Amino acid sequence: MRYLLTYDFMESMRVTNQWLGSTARAMCSYPQLGLAANPFINLTAAWGEVTERSFARMVAKPDWGIYSIPGDDGRDHIISVETVLPRPFGDLIRFKVHGREPTGRKVLLVAPMSGHYATLLRSTVLSLLPDCDVYITDWHNARDIPVSEGKFDVEDYTLYLVDFLKEMGPDTHVIAVCQPAPLALAATAYLAEEDPDAQPRTLTLIGGPIDPDAAATDVTDFGNRVTMGQLERHVIQRVGFKYRGAGRLVYPGLQQLTSFMAMNAEKHAKAFTDQIMRVAKGEAGDHDKHNKFYDEYLAVMDMTAEFYLSTVERIFKGLEIAQNKFVVDGKQVDIGKITTVAVKTVEGGKDDISAPGQCVAALDLCTGLPPEKKANYLEPNAGHYGIFAGKSWRNNIRPLVLDFIDANCDVPKTPVKETATAAE
Structure with a gap:
């Protein structure tokens, strides 16, 4: 122990x-x-x-706090959070807007598993709800998952995304934010070979480390400064007696929070x-x-040790996504097999976590896609948070993402409504 x-x-x-x-x-x-x-x-x-x-x-999971949104009919429509597909390490949940017809834009937000809960994307969800039917990956705190549930690493994460996409159907539009961008790309490529009909219509990757070496930052270069042995020895711990996951090896959220705080002490x-x-x-x-x-910032969650270590070893050190040699369940995934899913990348000019160049690398990997199904957008003055939840997202990026979805979907859609301008 x-x-x-x-x-x-x-x-x-x-x-x-x-x-x-x-x-x-x-x-x-x-x-x-x-x-x-x-x-x-x-x-x-x-x-x-x-x-x-x-x-x-630090030990409380935040509430979504999304109760209603105004509708075009002049009424406030009640929002309920429903579990669509429960799984041990994370659920697929839906924000159901009662009394509203489907919008024609079914969006899966892929939330990061990097120390915070999916509620970190609360403002992103709020900005999309008036115009989209929103689903999100709600990852669980590893300290609360019994050891009997087994392991959870980057391959398991990818297969969870595969299962979620199969559940949602082929008219889905995926928006992956930050850390899961490489795995969302891999899940799409996996489906391209294994179950083409379950592929999403579009894939939007926001500020993700597809190729961490394309423009290294202090965060993405961390894996090159330490060995896997040092990481395992110094940051991995076993969950204590207080929680259901007692004995599970984790990268503690409190330790991750210390690192977050130290960056801007x-x-x-x-x-x-x-x-x-x-x-x-x-x-x-x-x-x-x-x-x-x-x-929100102080509410942190533990990651399984195998997920944290495999992310560092395979995504950052081994560059398996960047070099198109990622393996899932014994099968090498070929990103070049993506031929029908439109792919868009979004980067922030002042992103000090996933710098410009890291995310757009996904487009070069999609060798099977025609140029008209590829798009990239650089928001010059946006930092990492701004490109998915701040003023830059609301005023500039969100409308472009919705236009991209509409341009690659034949389902009838409700008109896009403008969001109110607010300070970042």
Whole structure:
């Protein structure tokens, strides 16, 4: 049971910090302390409130929080989240819009499995719902999956996408965001040979590391700076006694969060310091900008060890997708076999995670596609988040993606509605 106690120690530290925050908040909130004109009391209570909320969010799966959307008929249409195909490591879910006819655009959003829940794409879902019938891959937290369910690596991820596409049918349009872009491309190529009728109509790849070496960043080049032995020795742990997946080898979400925070440590430190001051002054709200962002950002999930390690070894180190030598279930996948699925890539000019050049490499791999079924778009001033959820997505990229879908689909569609402009 090596590393199991390490996992429990990390969880114990999280719980301790949450307890310290709640204690400070409670102790410094007694009315009698208001008689003492000491700002330190308010600051301590504010620190406790921010600290308690932050550490509590780290183990909570966020809600989708999507309840209704306005319709062309002047009514608000209720949204319900339905599980279409349940699987041990992730479900195919659907956002059903009650009282609305099908739009003709059936979209599968492929969410990343990179430390955050699929709710990271909440704003993407919201922007697509008025014009599309939206489905998404809802990956489960590995700490909650019993060891008896077996392994889950990049090949299993690819086969899950294959099963989801078969379930949804051939009139599907896939939008893969970031990390799953190479595997969505592989799943499409797999279907091209094994079950051509189940292929999607279009495949949109957004900011994905198809060829990490095309324009290396600190993130994509990480695999070249460490050995697989070092990764396995230093970042892989066993789930502790508290969760259903006790004993499962994972890459812990809390460890991934530490890496996320370290990349912009000064920015995060200032954000929390400013929030403490706002709470102390009574200027903060439960759903203010800070809480809205960090409630999602701090909610992390564990990845199975085999998925994390196989991603680094095969996608980043071995470049199996970039060199068209990816193997799924003992069969080599040939991306050149994609001949009918229109493929579009989207990149951000200021993307420091998956730099321009990494994603567009997919088009060169699609040797069987005619030029008219290939498209690429570069949003010059967008960062990584902006190309799928920020202002650049809403104002520029989303309309282009919907036009691309419409140009490659014969199903009657409802007119595209403009989304409101908002700050990124």
